[in-house]
Amino acid sequence: MPLLWLSLFFLSGILLAAWTHFPVSFWAGVAGGSLFFWQLLHRLPGRRLRWLSSVKGTLKLPPFLLLVALGAGALRYQLSRPAFGPGDLAYYHGGGEVELTATVSQSPEPRDTVTLLRLEAESLQQAGQTPPLKVRGALLAMLPPDQGWHYGDRLILRGTLTPPPESETFSFRNFLARQGIFSYMAYPQVQWIESGAGNPLMTAIDALRQRAHRVVEALFPPPEAPLLDGILLGLDKGLPPSIEEAFRRTGTSHIIAISGFNMAVLAGLFAGLFGRVFSRWWATLIALTAMVLYTLLVGGGAAVVRAAIMSGLSLIAVQIGRRSSGLNSLLFAAGVMCFFNPDLPWDVSFQLSFAATLGLVVYAARLEGFFRRRVERWFPVAVAGPLTALVAENVLFTLAAQAFTLPVLFYHFGRISLIAPLANFFILPAQSSLMIFSGLAVLVGMVFLPLGRLLAAPGWALASYTLHMVSWLGASPGVELVAGPGRLSWVLAMFAILLLSLKISPAWLKSHLPRLAPATGLVLAAGLAGLLWRQVLASGDGALHVIAFQFEGKTPLLIRTPAGRAVLINGSERASQLSAALGRWLPPLNRSLDAFILNEPSSGTLKALPETLKRFPPQRAFLAAALPENATGRNLRESLQIETIPLQNGDTLDLGQGVRLQARACNPQGCALLLEWDRFAMLFPGGKAPEELPDPQTGMLLLTPADLKTTPLDTWKTHFQATILDAASLPPDGWLHLQTDGTRLWVSRSP
Known part of the structure; x- marks a missing residue:
């Protein structure tokens, strides 16, 4: 039990240091000071404070010692934070083209279109510099496929060092940093120097693995071969x-x-x-x-x-x-x-x-x-x-x-x-x-391939069964x-429920169930009622709702009509942000969109959409401009499993019960959108400058972009005589909620 508590507090110290960002000196003081007072209190003649340094009950160790473990964990985390100097590879990020000598430190990772190499740097030479500098650090290099690299190859790479890339759904940079890799090089020129520069034992293991891989491909057809790989x-x-x-x-x-x-x-x-x-x-x-x-x-x-x-x-x-x-x-x-x-x-x-x-x-x-x-x-x-x-x-x-x-x-x-x-x-x-x-067949096949083929039949049958069963169930x-x-x-x-369930036994249920039944029934009924009320209110309450989000300078919009229809306009950089926001504002039992509208096809509004629209599939999709011919645009086309409808100037979408959404001031870069219901009117610029927008109606609202670098707020107020709603004033990950019955308006926002 003491080992459990010491380990738990050491791990807690690591987490606490990451969340609080106190300096090394603070945590050194916590660990050293706790150790000092533990010894000091243990030597006190009285008993009033000695309990802090004595073995106690369930813990079976002095409580003061837990602070030592906590401080030690936090101190270890802070001491592990990287600080790069001239002897580190990451110090030369963005410094132009370099010539790097490095050794392949792990087996190459082949992909469909690329091969990833993990290398350990030896020396680096910048343009016009002699001799090369000795550097240390790990590197991930992206290379064309099927180049025949192996573990232990010593290479010269010519290219630009950068930090690893990041995407809207996954931080590749953080993923590699946890493995001690802080540098990245995309498609460098590569020159082979020699083989066998790695650890001899790891070289033998890698050769065995590659040999086994070739035997698997020889013994089994696809897709069974990749499964067994x-x-x-x-x-x-x-x-x-x-x-x-x-x-x-x-x-x-x-x-x-x-x-x-x-x-x-x-x-x-x-x-x-x-x-x-x-x-x-x-x-x-x-x-x-x-x-x-x-x-x-x-x-x-x-x-x-x-x-x-x-x-x-x-x-x-x-x-x-x-x-x-x-x-x-x-x-x-x-x-x-x-x-x-x-x-x-x-x-x-x-x-x-x-x-x-x-x-x-x-x-x-x-x-x-x-x-x-x-x-x-x-x-x-x-x-x-x-x-x-x-x-x-x-x-x-x-x-x-x-x-x-x-x-x-x-x-x-x-x-x-x-x-x-x-x-x-x-x-x-x-x-x-x-x-x-299959393992026996591969081992025998590595010695004598024809005999391995005879033994491969049972493995193939079981692999085929696995694939067919998974495909059928999936x-x-x-x-x-x-x-x-x-x-x-x-x-x-969820973890608390799993751990508390360990205390529940048939005898416990038999003795406590009569007393728990009324309370449990009441709690379940209240929870079910809350879920149903949220479903009813989010599905359609007779009011028009407009929710504007502020995500890293982008302003995606969610419209919920009086009949409960949901329309998403534009996207953001990160799918996790946008999906979480939609999950909070859409009915819990109906995770879908009636329509999706893209009226500003910039890269920042597209990145989150492929993953988000898979989670919240739309019934209809309207595009105010053509999607870009890049990876993000292609991903969005693939995620939209329905035919897209072009949106042109003057087109009006009927959202039900008199709610209309009209395209205005369209050009190849997109459209502005005008939302109308009874006496309510609201304009979404969609990347348009103030002088490009139509003349405002009486009482019209205008929502400015979250990014006001191109057009400041004062310019909007000067050119557009209407009620201005400033999306840029929202906090990061914030929201602005407008609710109207067609004549009155209620506005709330995130704190």
Whole structure:
């Protein structure tokens, strides 16, 4: 138990330091001062304050020592913050073209159109500079595909160093920074120097992996070959997009990617497989050895190693039979890993590894025991034991891990598979046999390929079954809930429910249910009533609502008509912001748009739309200008599964019950939009200058752009004699809400 609390406070110190940004001296004072006062109070002659330095109850360690662990975690985080100097590669970002000598430090990562190389820098030479400077630092280089690079190749790269790029839905820069990579080079000129400059052991492992990959492609046809590449070797980039989407929709992606969830399930499968032949501890030892070998086979990347460590600890905890010991080991391992890399708590792979292992530690034995007791009521012990083992390995352990990874997946991706338990029930029983047969075929094929082909038939059949089952289940309607990225408060509430459920037993329910029933019924009824009232009010309350958002200088608009129709106008830079905003203002049971209108096709208004319109699909789409011929424009065309309608000057859209939206002052760059209902009129400029807009009507409202750099607010007031609503005055991520019954107007805004 002391180990648990010390590890927990060390991890809490890392999180606290990231959120508070206090300097190193502050946290050094917290850790050192706490250690000093702990020793000082321990030597006091009286007892009034000595309790702060003595072992206490449940903690089993001095409370003052917790502050030492907290300060140590925060201090470790602050000391890990990068500070680049002339000897660091990142110091030369944006300094023009450079000539860099570096060694490929990991296996190349092939994609459909590019190859990603991770390199370790040795020296750098700028234009006109001699001799080269010795530098240190990791680099990610984007190169054309199929260039034949290997781990340990020593290369010269000529190009421009920049920070890694970012997109509206994913921070590639933060993702790489957590792995110690701060520099990026796109399509440099590359000159090969020599091979074999890497670690000899890693060179041999990489050669073994590449040899196994070629044998997989020789033994199995696609798409079974890419699936087995992912399962056996961790190469998960060769499946068609439709099949990858089916795996995501069915909650079975852990099968094709070496993740924390995958390793946690594999740990249970290995333990069950060897447990049928060997004693309990021998089975655990052999299972741990198999996981180490598997980790080396798939490349031994940082994420895989973390997942293997946590999954191995779960095996030990289950064999010990004490959840508290398992929790001690889990938190201690997390603390040690975060000591070496304090950025791990923000890594999705680490979060999934931790959550899946936590689920197995606290729930696996509980679920297995519960199921065994129920089975023994109907079957003899000789049947109940094997049946429980079968169900536990293929269903219960999966449910335990999946229950705790669900909040993490919901927070980051906003997608929850509703069919995951059923899909895993049909698919997981085949995976252990699939790995055994296909792995055996590959091993034999690496020695003698014709014999490997003879042994590949069972593996191919099981892989084909997996793909067909996933594709069939994934094609079913309504198999997943897409709600947009979740909030941290929701995630904490979900974890709290999972952990509190450990206290609930049949005996507890029997004694407390009579007292809980009335209160529980009242709470459920109140919650249901609140949900229904929100649905009713958001679906149509007889009023016209206009909600303007302020996202990084862009002003997307949401119109809700008196009949409950929803119209989105324009977009923003980040899909997470726009999706969350729509989720708050649209009915909870109707996540769709009646229409989408693009009246300002600039790059800033387009980036968030492909992902957002997948989550909130529109029934109709109107374009006031042609989409740009770039990647963002192509993504938006693909996300719109309906035919787009051009919007021209004077076109009027009937939104129901007399609400009209008219296109004004159109040109190739877009249109202004005039919203009218009864005596209410509001104009949205859509990128137009004041002199381009039509003359205002009496009582008309005008919403200015959130970015007033081109046209200041005073210019709007001078050229447009109307009531001006200043979107630029809204706080970041803020909103402005206008509600009208056609004659009266109510205005509210975010604080």
